[in-house]
Amino acid sequence: MVRFGYTLLTEQAGPRDLVRFAAGAEQAGFDFEVMSDHYFPWLDSQGHAPYAWSVLGAVTQATERVELMTYVTCPTMRYHPAVVAQKAATVQLLSNNRFTLGLGAGENLNEHVVGQGWPPVNVRHEMLSEAIGIIGALFDGGYVNYRGSHYRVDSAKLWDLPEVRVPVATAVSGEQSIQLFGPVADAMIAVEPNSAFCTRWDQVAGDHDARKIGQIPICWDTDRDAAVARAHDQFRWSASGWKVNSELPGPAGFAGATQFVRQEDVAQNIPCGPDVDGIVSAVSAFWKAGFTDIALVQIGGDRQDDFLPFARNELLPALREASA
Numbered sequence: 029m030v031r032f033g034y035t036l037l038t039e040q041a042g043p044r045d046l047v048r049f050a051a052g053a054e055q056a057g058f059d060f061e062v063m064s065d066h067y068f069p070w071l072d073s074q075g076h077a078p079y080a081w082s083v084l085g086a087v088t089q090a091t092e093r094v095e096l097m098t099y100v101t102c103p104t105m106r107y108h109p110a111v112v113a114q115k116a117a118t119v120q121l122l123s124n125n126r127f128t129l130g131l132g133a134g135e136n137l138n139e140h141v142v143g144q145g146w147p148p149v150n151v152r153h154e155m156l157s158e159a160i161g162i163i164g165a166l167f168d169g170g171y172v173n174y175r176g177s178h179y180r181v182d183s184a185k186l187w188d189l190p191e192v193r194v195p196v197a198t199a200v201s202g203e204q205s206i207q208l209f210g211p212v213a214d215a216m217i218a219v220e221p222n223s224a225f226c227t228r229w230d231q232v233a234g235d236h237d238a239r240k241i242g243q244i245p246i247c248w249d250t251d252r253d254a255a256v257a258r259a260h261d262q263f264r265w266s267a268s269g270w271k272v273n274s275e276l277p278g279p280a281g282f283a284g285a286t287q288f289v290r291q292e293d294v295a296q297n298i299p300c301g302p303d304v305d306g307i308v309s310a311v312s313a314f315w316k317a318g319f320t321d322i323a324l325v326q327i328g329g330d331r332q333d334d335f336l337p338f339a340r341n342e343l344l345p346a347l348r349e350a351s352a
Contacts, residue, residue, distance in 0.1 A: 034094075043082065046083050050087040064080065070279065072283070109159035128194070130199070146277070164196070200217065206232055219243050222317060266298075
């Protein structure tokens, strides 16, 4: 059975609203919730970037049932992997074992703030591989000492470990990342409904029942023109593709790179407006490709209170019926 999730997008809402949306999404019937982990929004018009881990702690207390997940945390520059392991274990305890640690190689947008430069993708993958090993060793319990190409760990230990080990999901974008992370992660994350990713992940991971977790932006509104305008204003950055999006250093760069993207270009890639069938059709590309879990991003921090009743009454029933 396909599971449907709700995205707590830190780039478009402040911390109090995110906690409120988390409780509302659980009441609306979503199966899980994912949270972005940003230092900057993609564009100035989004207007927010609270600290995801503080918000997650509050969300664990505002919800009871939904699974929670970072989508995704970069454990390589802004955060040391030993600290990420401590944060993840704590959230797992606070949530009563509802947490999955979603990891990725990161974006210059968020990681440049520590002033260490932005390495090429091959180096970023090396760093993420080392980080995953450190996090896993700390989850095993006991003291950890490590000296690698990118990190050192000196006598680290997690003193509060959950009874249920935190699952690790890793973002992939192609063959290289699948080969590296398939053998060491519990689940796959991807934002492209690519069936080859799912097939290859199962082969490399050796587990055909592994979770494959996708994400898709939508822009629901009773007024389609308003939805298209909002999607263009806040989400046109997504048209650039991941190789570009991981490299640009700030919102001004994304504004410049997308200055010629038209509203109709965005509407071709993001379902906009009140049409349930249009949203279901777009989301179906993920389950047809083999994804087991699909998180929806409702664009617009000021439209969540209207979207959640729509999701409860119309969208989630339609998605479940179609995916069945």
